[in-house]
Amino acid sequence: xxxxxxxxxxxxxxxxxxxxxxxxxxxxxxxxxxxxxxxxxxxxxxxxxxxxxxxxxxxxxxxxxxxxxxxxxxxxxxxxxxxxxxxxxxxxxxxxxxxxxxxxxxxxxxxxxxxxxxxxxxxxxxxxxxxxxxxxxxxxxxxxxxxxxxxxxxxxxxxxxxxxxxxxxxxxxxxxxxxxxxxxxxxxxxxxxxxxxxxxxxxxxxxxxxxxxxxxxxxxxxxxxxxxxxxxxxxxxxxxxxxxxxxxxxxxxxxxxxxxxxxxxxxxxxxxxxxxxxxxxxxxxxxxxxxxxxxxxxxxxxxxxxxxxxxxxxxxxxxxxxxxxxxxxxxxxxxxxxxxxxxxxxxxxxxxxxxxxxxxxxxxxxxxxxxxxxxxxxxxxxxxxxxxxxxxxxxxxxxxxxxxxxxxxxxxxxxxxxxxxxxxxxxxxxxxxxxxxxxxxxxxxxxxxxxxxxxxxxxxxxxxxxxxxxxxxxxxxxxxxxxxxxxxxxxxxxxxxxxxxxxxxxxxxxxxxxxxxxxxxxxxxxxxxxxxxxxxxxxxxxxxxxxxxxxxxxxxxxxxxxxxxxxxxxxxxxxxxxxxxxxxxxxxxxxxxxxxxxxxxxxxxxxxxxxxxx
DNA sequence: ATACTAATATCA
DNA sequence: GATATTAGTATG
Numbered sequence: 001x002x003x004x005x006x007x008x009x010x011x012x013x014x015x016x017x018x019x020x021x022x023x024x025x026x027x028x029x030x031x032x033x034x035x036x037x038x039x040x041x042x043x044x045x046x047x048x049x050x051x052x053x054x055x056x057x058x059x060x061x062x063x064x065x066x067x068x069x070x071x072x073x074x075x076x077x078x079x080x081x082x083x084x085x086x087x088x089x090x091x092x093x094x095x096x097x098x099x100x101x102x103x104x105x106x107x108x109x110x111x112x113x114x115x116x117x118x119x120x121x122x123x124x125x126x127x128x129x130x131x132x133x134x135x136x137x138x139x140x141x142x143x144x145x146x147x148x149x150x151x152x153x154x155x156x157x158x159x160x161x162x163x164x165x166x167x168x169x170x171x172x173x174x175x176x177x178x179x180x181x182x183x184x185x186x187x188x189x190x191x192x193x194x195x196x197x198x199x200x201x202x203x204x205x206x207x208x209x210x211x212x213x214x215x216x217x218x219x220x221x222x223x224x225x226x227x228x229x230x231x232x233x234x235x236x237x238x239x240x241x242x243x244x245x246x247x248x249x250x251x252x253x254x255x256x257x258x259x260x261x262x263x264x265x266x267x268x269x270x271x272x273x274x275x276x277x278x279x280x281x282x283x284x285x286x287x288x289x290x291x292x293x294x295x296x297x298x299x300x301x302x303x304x305x306x307x308x309x310x311x312x313x314x315x316x317x318x319x320x321x322x323x324x325x326x327x328x329x330x331x332x333x334x335x336x337x338x339x340x341x342x343x344x345x346x347x348x349x350x351x352x353x354x355x356x357x358x359x360x361x362x363x364x365x366x367x368x369x370x371x372x373x374x375x376x377x378x379x380x381x382x383x384x385x386x387x388x389x390x391x392x393x394x395x396x397x398x399x400x401x402x403x404x405x406x407x408x409x410x411x412x413x414x415x416x417x418x419x420x421x422x423x424x425x426x427x428x429x430x431x432x433x434x435x436x437x438x439x440x441x442x443x444x445x446x447x448x449x450x451x452x453x454x455x456x457x458x459x460x461x462x463x464x465x466x467x468x469x470x471x472x473x474x475x476x477x478x479x480x481x482x483x484x485x486x487x488x489x490x491x492x493x494x495x496x497x498x499x500x501x502x503x504x505x506x507x508x509x510x511x512x513x514x515x516x517x518x519x520x521x522x523x524x525x526x527x528x529x530x531x532x533x534x535x536x537x538x539x540x541x542x543x544x545x546x547x548x549x550x551x552x553x554x555x556x557x558x559x560x561x562x563x564x565x566x567x568x569x570x571x572x573x574x575x576x577x578x579x580x581x582x583x584x585x586x587x588x589x590x591x592x593x594x595x596x597x598x599x600x601x602x603x604x605x606x607x608x609x610x611x612x613x614x
Numbered sequence: 615a616t617a618c619t620a621a622t623a624t625c626a
Numbered sequence: 627g628a629t630a631t632t633a634g635t636a637t638g
Contacts, residue, residue: 011615035617
């Protein structure tokens with residue numbers, strides 16, 4: 001009889017020991033009895049016969065994790081404070097039953113013709129294990145990616161291509177398939193089971209050699225991974241908001257090291273961290289330098305300046321873009337008399353007004369109720385709604401500009417890849433005149449013919465209590481401005497109370513990076529320090545407060561870490577649970593990890609390198 | 615994680 | 627006092 005330490009895949013349990021008649025490989029996935037059900041577990045190591053009677057494994061599956069996968073999972077569990085079982089559940093295991101078929105004939109791949117600048121970048125990247133490709137929007141990063149992928153195919157190696165949002169995939173999918181056909185697969189967490197299985201079959205058999213997709217694509221069971229590309233590497237959506245709270249960009253770099261694969265990060269607005277950490281390779285704009293005029297205006301509503309500009313552009317038969325940072329219909333009910341906002345009874349956040357559905361909704365817990373007529377604190381009536389949402393913006397514009405066709409582009413209206421395709425097609429076909437939306441606009445693709453971009457509400461982001469508020473704002477500003485005027489001269493209208501902040505960096509993100517870095521260095525924030533956040537949530541506020549204080553007390557004994565602050569989280573309550581947090585800082589991550597492993601317990605959640613502080 | 619158990623709240 | 631709900635614990 002053999003005995004094995006195992007981890008239950010996707011579970012919190014530290015480890016359980018099972019017996020087996022036959023010898024098993026480390027990494028093998030087995031199904032095991034636990035209480036009255038069976039679970040999947042992964043074999044970690046052989047152990048001597050334990051003092052208790054170990055149950056026998058039920059079944060040895062055809063799946064297994066490689067030692068590399070186990071190593072990376074171990075790192076993730078230690079660095080991001082999750083169980084090993086949770087970390088390994090990120091990965092899709094390999095399959096013993098499916099033998100890779102003979103590789104594709106890869107000699108006749110057609111690759112894009114590179115410009116001289118692209119070719120230089122390509123050559124430079126070939127000689128680097130890791131690099132940050134700093135390329136202005138429209139400079140043609142994708143051709144470089146495709147060439148590198150092609151090179152990998154020729155060497156028999158696979159590529160993982162990460163993108164921040166699934167919604168951006170349709171255009172990229174087409175582009176990749178034009179070059180690599182069946183060897184490309186798109187991967188994201190919302191694939192149906194069947195689709196997933198068919199893609200996995202392609203991956204196992206070796207037919208699929210390029211997997212493109214969101215965060216989770218990092219964990220597919222490709223053979224011989226030679227290249228990992230993280231496009232839009234500055235994007236915060238690479239950070240997982242649930243356990244394990246890993247950062248896909250950072251895990252990609254680690255994976256590259258472990259697998260001996262090249263890692264390429266790319267962005268037009270790189271993160272401060274990557275800019276300082278990795279070799280920077282620049283790809284500048286092609287010689288056609290289009291004319292872009294910036295106008296800065298004040299206010300925070302759709303005023304006459306904006307209406308006139310959009311209207312004029314519409315009369316000329318040209319297309320415009322309007323950006324708002326808030327989610328569609330995201331307005332609060334607020335009382336003019338006492339100034340209070342109507343809050344969700346379970347979460348301490350404003351209830352969002354969904355006027356077309358005639359209800360109020362909490363965006364944290366989805367609690368829904370009828371629209372209030374009067375203030376629940378002072379009884380004052382009527383209540384006012386505040387803050388501009390896409391819906392109201394559309395109403396204002398359609399009323400003011402007769403005949404204009406507005407395409408709404410936000411999470412509310414673009415729920416599926418199909419809807420995205422349709423919206424983009426309508427815009428490309430000139431069926432709509434104005435593309436109006438939220439952050440989604442900054443991510444999507446190029447809208448070559450746009451000659452007017454209106455950027456509103458950046459001040460709301462700039463004003464966030466977040467050490468990266470400036471970086472996030474500037475990145476957004478560059479990303480949106482970069483969408484327009486590819487082909488023709490264009491105008492960018494920025495509505496802000498702080499025009500000087502933007503003016504000083506127009507057209508030069510690197511200058512912003514440099515100045516921001518000296519600011520971050522002075523303030524001792526990342527990349528010049530390491531941060532961790534502890535979250536404590538519980539129904540009983542006294543209990544939360546106590547755990548917070550106890551944890552703070554324990555942490556005080558560690559000299560190398562600084563407790564930046566602790567107390568109620570900005571969002572005090574979610575789904576009826578009170579939330580407290582502790583923010584920690586240290587010169588490096590080592591003392592942070594050491595001290596946190598000393599206080600880690602089931603009551604708290606640790607978020608390393610946090611990007612969200614609410 | 616989840617089945618099982620102990621503890622506590624709810625109710626006629 | 628019996629039953630429903632919740633909190634706690636061990637699982638191999």
